[in-house]
Amino acid sequence: MGEPAYRTISDVATLVGVPHHVLRFWESKFPVIAPLKRGGNRRYYRPEDVAAIERIARLLHVEGYTVKGAQKLLADEAAGAPPRTAGKGPAPVPAPGLPFDAGVPTAAIAQLRHDLAAALAAARAI
DSSP states (O other): OOOOSOEEHHHHHHHHTOOHHHHHHHHHHOTTOOOEEEGGGEEEEOHHHHHHHHHHHIIIIISOOOHHHHHHHHHHHHHTOOTTOSSSSSOOOOOTTSOTTSSSOHHHHHHHHHHHHHHHHHHHHO
8 A cells, every 4th residue: 555644653653763853853953854744743664754763863873973063964965065165274184984074974983982991991901
């Protein structure tokens, strides 16, 4: 029969694997998510909302973007602008393995902190 035209917040939360309150938070941070609201403030997500939510979930939870970095990336894509070329000088070069213009992804920060802690422990042992 195909995909339903509208999904409830429970359906989308289960599909994406996040709690309801996370979806409501994302609505406040990402204008691309705009569910229809009916009586009793019930949310009904259209297929384009679900696709945007899945993309945001992937950016935040898989690719390691911060909320601010994901907002910037989505805003740049919506504007059709190339990543960070509006500033003076040449465009920044992304670090190997890191998403372009994402700020610093949280996974990279965690790895850096781990490496620094190991280096500090080794230095103290000397």
